[in-house]
Amino acid sequence: MMSKRTTFLAGVLALLSTSVLAAENVEMFSTSGCGCCIGWMKHLEEAGFEVENENLAMADLYAKKMEAGLKPGLTSCHTGFVGGYVVEGHVPAAEVKRLLAEKPDAIGLTVPDMPAGSPGMGESDEPYEVHLVARDGTSTVYARYPK
Template structure:
């Protein structure tokens, strides 16, 4: 069984994680991503719009903050990588304001890893780049996170 299939089976077995077929399969050649977020978070909505504009098919689940954090933990991602939303795409966890181009690069390279994380909420990242932020741009890294909790820089934004 492939690593991504094992991850999806393991996550499904955890209970409470609904990974429907629509969210797990591409739609008309576009990549599907499932996202757990809180309903009142504007930057999450902006990040989802970024993904949709970049051709992703998004299935979003509005959940309470504590439930959202539980999803992240059940997927194996440590809190130190946390941000305001957690996604799952083709067996990889995507945490926070990760640019669509990095997700596509991950899916093309298919490294053995848990997924990508942009910890915190870096200004200037997708979803944190609207006019309400006054053009502020912070340097940040998108991390490639391993199952053992280690990480390396996947992409730097300076």
């Protein structure tokens, strides 16, 4: 027979395994052979995320972006999904973790285009912004880099 303490601990562990670990699995879509997409994937994996990438034709990838609620001008070369959010482009892992912790009422995050210095795009001190995309498709600055 399990004690109340053991039952409580088992419940806590079950909660952690379903909510925390599941939120750290990223479903990623990109086109075949994109080096910067692979660089971003490695960046997320080094930060503790598990990333599963599926290569799509460009038209199918664009359709995924639009289905997620992203508007032209907010897109990049790859699209990820984690914890019910879309993560578009070269978003730093720290901001993905922040998004999952804060759980804002939003579609997700984007780093539009492919700015130098963003994860997967090589070293640079060029500034870039991470945007939080609202459900109506508008965006606001969520973070600025370099910090």
